[in-house]
Amino acid sequence: MAKKPTLRDVSRAAGVSVYTVSRALSNNDGVSATSRELVLRAARELGYVPNRAAQELRKNTRSSVTVITASTSNYYYIDLMKGIQRTLRATDRTAIVADIAADGEYAAAVEDATVRDLIQSRTAGVIATLTLSPHNARLLGDWDIPVVFVDSVPSEGEVRFPGIATDNFAASMKVGTHLAQHGLTDWLFLVYPGRWSTRAERELGIRSAAQEHDARLTVLESRNDAQSAYETLRAYLDATGSTGPQAIIAGNNPMVHGTMRVLHEKGIRIPDDTAVVGFDEFAWAPLLNPPLTVLNEDSETIGVLAAQTLTRIIDEQVAAERRGEHPTPVYRPDDRRKLGAELIVRKSCGC
Numbered sequence: 001m002a003k004k005p006t007l008r009d010v011s012r013a014a015g016v017s018v019y020t021v022s023r024a025l026s027n028n029d030g031v032s033a034t035s036r037e038l039v040l041r042a043a044r045e046l047g048y049v050p051n052r053a054a055q056e057l058r059k060n061t062r063s064s065v066t067v068i069t070a071s072t073s074n075y076y077y078i079d080l081m082k083g084i085q086r087t088l089r090a091t092d093r094t095a096i097v098a099d100i101a102a103d104g105e106y107a108a109a110v111e112d113a114t115v116r117d118l119i120q121s122r123t124a125g126v127i128a129t130l131t132l133s134p135h136n137a138r139l140l141g142d143w144d145i146p147v148v149f150v151d152s153v154p155s156e157g158e159v160r161f162p163g164i165a166t167d168n169f170a171a172s173m174k175v176g177t178h179l180a181q182h183g184l185t186d187w188l189f190l191v192y193p194g195r196w197s198t199r200a201e202r203e204l205g206i207r208s209a210a211q212e213h214d215a216r217l218t219v220l221e222s223r224n225d226a227q228s229a230y231e232t233l234r235a236y237l238d239a240t241g242s243t244g245p246q247a248i249i250a251g252n253n254p255m256v257h258g259t260m261r262v263l264h265e266k267g268i269r270i271p272d273d274t275a276v277v278g279f280d281e282f283a284w285a286p287l288l289n290p291p292l293t294v295l296n297e298d299s300e301t302i303g304v305l306a307a308q309t310l311t312r313i314i315d316e317q318v319a320a321e322r323r324g325e326h327p328t329p330v331y332r333p334d335d336r337r338k339l340g341a342e343l344i345v346r347k348s349c350g351c
Contacts (some may be wrong), residue, residue: 080150090259179209187206188220230257280299281295
């Protein structure tokens with residue numbers, strides 16, 4: 001195996017000191033434009049990649065944050081990352097994604113290992129899209145790593161953490177009210193496990209809407225991936241001998257995917273036989289046949305707000321260190337926000 005190029009190799013190739021190479025690659029002052037260009041060209045030709053984690057430990061610039069997700073097959077995360085990356089880019093910070101439920105199934109051991117890795121690499125901060133265990137939340141706090149929760153709630157008893165979330169109860173009530181306006185009173189809610197904290201408020205809102213509008217509601221739980229959603233819904237319809245309820249409410253994008261596949265295979269027409277409404281907008285929702293009615297959380301804006309909140313906290317930590325103070329994250333009451341959601345009405349609901 002070829003030996004990896006070192007800082008000294010770049011120094012020899014560029015004809016400048018190791019000190020100059022280090023400052024040039026770190027984008028620090030005190031390096032002429034000519035020397036910087038020589039260093040960058042030499043590093044590029046040699047294939048040298050700086051050890052960013054080691055630089056962080058030496059400089060403590062806090063330039064890299066981590067987004068903990070749970071099943072990135074959900075389109076919600078794509079728009080969320082757009083907002084996060086766009087905001088961080090303006091501060092010369094980058095975001096790394098750590099998916100702790102890539103197959104749609106949460107595992108506590110994966111969360112524990114991920115949090116340990118983040119602490120070892122000295123990540124500057126964390127944006128978490130699901131509730132972390134109380135132990136891991138405290139551990140990050142002990143290491144002065146700030147955490148901002150997105151569309152999820154902090155660990156039990158950890159009310160101090162910031163959180164940017166949708167008002168999922170009100171959003172679900174909008175969905176139920178709209179279905180009732182169509183005269184639909186037989187609903188099925190296909191939803192992911194309660195480990196994702198949005199489940200509780202979404203289900204409570206749907207149940208409240210069903211009660212208010214005298215609708216019959218069936219709640220069907222699936223693992224948080226499209227294949228499981230497909231298998232769960234198909235097994236239910238096969239077992240009941242049903243051609244489907246009057247309306248299916250899909251709890252997120254993977255649930256939508258599974259639902260559409262089952263209805264297509266069974267020849268159940270949307271919305272003639274069964275109306276469908278999904279949570280979370282995605283790029284091709286208006287291109288489906290029929291176009292899909294969705295509850296739009298605007299996850300890109302949520303990502304922007306989460307990144308802005310985390311950036312402010314990290315910047316305050318850096319300022320505290322420069323003053324010789326301990327960099328304890330400072331959270332404010334207004335760091336916890338709930339946002340409204342828009343029901344985008346298309347044809348799948350019967351409109």
